[in-house]
Amino acid sequence: MTQKRKGEATRWFQQAAHDLRAARWNVQGGFHDTACFLSQQAGEKALKSLLYYVGARRAALLTHSLVEMITHAAKQIPGLKGFIEDARELDLHYIPSRYPNGLPSGYPHAFYGRATADKAVEAAQRIIDAVAGHYRGAGEHDILEPPDEQ
Incomplete structure (x- = not known):
């Protein structure tokens, strides 16, 4: 594990955690389409964090x-297959939660509801927890610690 890879893993994981907090805030505010997209982003960034950590090639x-x-990632961490x-669930929200032409008609803000947003947030939380569990198991607790912000 190089410091550069660990640094990138930390940056991506911290942003994933932030995006999940923002997704929860958007659910509470009734912005369900945005909550679904931010949940997708949280899951994506958590997994990219792990890919950086394990030294995945650029294409991945x-x-x-x-x-x-x-x-x-499951090639190196088989337990991820369970997620x-x-x-x-999160892949479903990458385009249609943001773009009207990602839906047959209407608007993302009118299409997405609370139940869908809650489901997306829960899926993202499980993925983030799985990634965090891998870091804990590897003794990489500092990746999980929020940075000191100035």
Whole structure:
């Protein structure tokens, strides 16, 4: 493990945690489409953190598909396969939660509701918890610690 890889893993994990907090805030505010997108982003960034940590090649880091990221990371961390359904749930929100043309008609803000947003937040939380569990198991507790902000 190089310091550079660990540093990138930390940056991506911390942003994932922040995005999940923002997703929860948006659920409370009724911005369910935004909460779904931020949940997808939280899951994606947590998995990218792990891919940086294990030294994945650049191609694996370019995707936005959580299913692809879990499939890749599970080659080294088989326990991640148990989160493939959460990854599928979050992948559903990457485009349609943001763009009207990602839906057959209407607007993302009118299409997404509380139940969908809650489900997305829960899926992202499980993925973040799985990644955090891997770091704890590896003794990398400092990756999980929020940075001192000035």
